[in-house]
Amino acid sequence: MSKKDDEELIGFQDFIRGGKDPFLKTDLPKKRKNVDFELETFLEQESVRISKHIEVLEEKVYVIKKYSQYPSLLIQAESENNHIRTKTIELCSREDSPLFRNLNEIFSNFFKL
Amino acid sequence: MAIPSFKQININNSTKESIYEQLEPSYLSQFPYILDISQLVDQFEAITYIEQFLEERYVTNYPYPIYIISSLKNYHGKFSIFESSSLCPIFFKQKAKQLNARENKIMQKIYLKQKNLKNLQGHNFENDLQEYSEKHKQIFYLHKERIFLSKLNKTLEKYYE
Secondary structure (H helix, E strand, O other), rough: OOOHHHOOOOHHHHHHHHHHHHHHHHOOOOOOOOOOOOOHHHHHHHHHHHHHHHHHHHHHHHHHHHHHHHHHHHHHHHHHHHHHHHHHHHOOOOOHHHHHHHHHHEEEEEEEO | OOOOOEEEEEEHHHHHHHEHHHHOOOOEEEEEEOEEEEOOOOOOHHHHHHHHHHHHOOOOOOOOOOOEOOOOOOOOOOEEEEEEEOOOOOHOOOOOOOOHHHHHHHHHHHHHHHHHHHHHHHHOOOHHHHHHHHHHHHHHHHHHHHHHHHHHHHHHHHHHH
């Protein structure tokens, strides 16, 4: 190229040289960072899960061992059941009870009374 | 530090020696495990030896579960059986990948808690928990009986009305 041409191209030289110059660089899409929170959520949940295990072993087992509710619960459950059982027997032992009627039918058929 | 996701062991043979050899180097109870015995002919024998191995080493489902992949239908042991690994609970199905700073921080916490839990397990709380569960099962059965008898009484009372 002659000097004259060079003078004419002043201001456009950078443009002609093309992509080497920073001002022509296009903004390429940046590599997408891993913004997936699935693993983080899992790890947090796992941390909470283990904390709960620790809580059970550190506190609750001690309470269960020292202050068991079992004996009183058992006494209460058994006394309630005994009461209801007595009532059931009373209701079933009536002469017109369905139990007696059905038994009566069975025996009548069996012995052909 | 590895994330606590499933590790799978495919059991190759149902003999005792082979199972012990395969399970010995694994980190059972530090990670959730899937033991695959579905391809074996004698799966019942394999499961018996697996149970024996775990009992000898005091390995339980606690804090990390052990799932067994098998086609056995009538198993009533300690461990959960699934027909394929895809049917196992998805909570521990995590892809291994490099952790970022935040995840690393949580992982360190988990690691410390795991250590704490391991130390606590040395106190043998299992018997207490077992006893507690058995006692409460007994109360549950009594309660169930009470509900049944109450219903029966109500029906009989209606009948006599």
